[in-house]
Structure formats: structure tokens, C-alpha cells
Amino acid sequence: MTRMGETTEPWMLMVAHIGMSAGLSLLFTPLFTSGLGSLGPSLYSHGSAVVGTVQQLAGAIGTALFIAVMTSQSAALIAQGVNEVSATAAGIRGAFLCGAIISLFAIPAAFLVRRPPLDAPVPIGH
Template sequence: MLVVPASMVVLAVFGFFAMLTPTTPWWLIMVAHVVMSVSFACIFTPLFTVALGVLPPRLYSHGSALIGTIQQVAGAAGTALFVTVFAMQTAVAAQAGAPEAQAMLAGSHWAFLGAGAVWTAAVIASFFLRKPEDADPAGIPAGH
């Protein structure tokens, strides 16, 4: 399963984003974002398979709907938290007299450090994922 290495790659990208400077090339930021996006794809597909694999077949549709809902709500809540930390820390830096660009950079530094801290818990949790037991073909009801 690629979940553990992909989780570590995402954590490394968050660390990279936390250390951005005004001279960081735009293409390097873009490459890091693409690497992070590919890593998320390597995480979510097996994670959803593991989550749905423990359900009995009659509950697959409910489990899929629940996973989709939780993913959307958690993504929105995480983005809101991330932007809140960014805005608050940008305001603190601006009040301390930092120029606008430096203040925004300080805000992004703290926001990505916070995201990295939360993601560290995800990396630790990824070590505990296990493939669900294979279903007994005799226990699966026939289709209609």
C-alpha cells in the first residue's frame, strides 16, 4: 500500500511550503503542488478501499455516501482553519510593521506548519491501516 510513503511525501511538501521565501521560483512551488496532489491520489484510493472493504455488501452505497460527505466537510473545515491561521498570522506580522509581502509570507509559514502538525497525526495513523479480510464468496448474496 502506498499510503505510508505518500503521507510522508505530503508532510515533506507541507514542510517545503512552510519554508517559502520571496525568491522561491514559481515553478518549484508548482512542482511541489503537483507532487502533493499525486500523493493525495495515492493516499485516498487505498484509504477508501480499506474503509469500504470492512462493510457488508448491502452497506456499500451508504459507506460510499458517508465517505464522500465526510471528505467534503473535512476538506471545507480544514481549508477554513488553514485560511484563518493564515489571516491571523498575517495580521500579527503586519501590525508588527512587516511589509505586506513579508506579512503574508509569515502567515503562510504558520498555516503550513499547522497543516504539517495535523498531517503528522495522519502519517502516524497510516501505519495502523490494514487490508480488510477477503470476503467469503459464500456469504455474499446473489444479485437480482
């Protein structure tokens, strides 16, 4: 999405968005399962609450960061005399570039998540 501009066709944006959403769903579900599966039964509710809270906070912080980057870059370009559509497109590209840079730190961290042991006893009722 960092390569899109004001002349990008809407169908290309839709395909990129669907691909990104599918990738995120294929990432988060196993990651949450692995992370919560390593907890003991007495910590299930606490782990679920922490995951939900962190997910909501990270989503809000990420959205605020992206909007701040987009707005500041767009405003700077408009002040230089660039038309509004081009400035907004450049701001959006900047926001997605910021997300791409953040993902460079998140991808290696994902390899540090450990699988829960497969031979662990399952409590009755679970």
C-alpha cells in the same frame, strides 16, 4: 511548502504542489478502497455516503483553519510593520506548518486501517 517564502520561484511552487497532489491521490484511493472494502454489501451505500460527507466536511474545515491561521499571522506581522508580501508569505508558511503538525497525527492513524480479507465471498453482481 513550509520552507517557501516571498523569493521562491514559481516553478518550485508548482513542482511542490504537483508532488503533494500526486502523494494525496496515491494515499486516498487505496485508503478509501480498503475502508469501504471491509463493509458488507448491505452497507456499501451507507459507507460511501459517510466517506463523501466526511471528505467534504474535513476539506471545508481544513480550508477554514488554514485561512484563519494565515490571516491571523499575516495581520500580526503587518501590525508589527512587516511589509505585506513578507507577512503574507509568513502566514502561508504558518498555515502549511499547521497542516504538517496535523499530519503527524494522521500518519500513525493510517497504520490502523485494516485490509479487507482477500478470501471474502463476493456477492453476485459486484
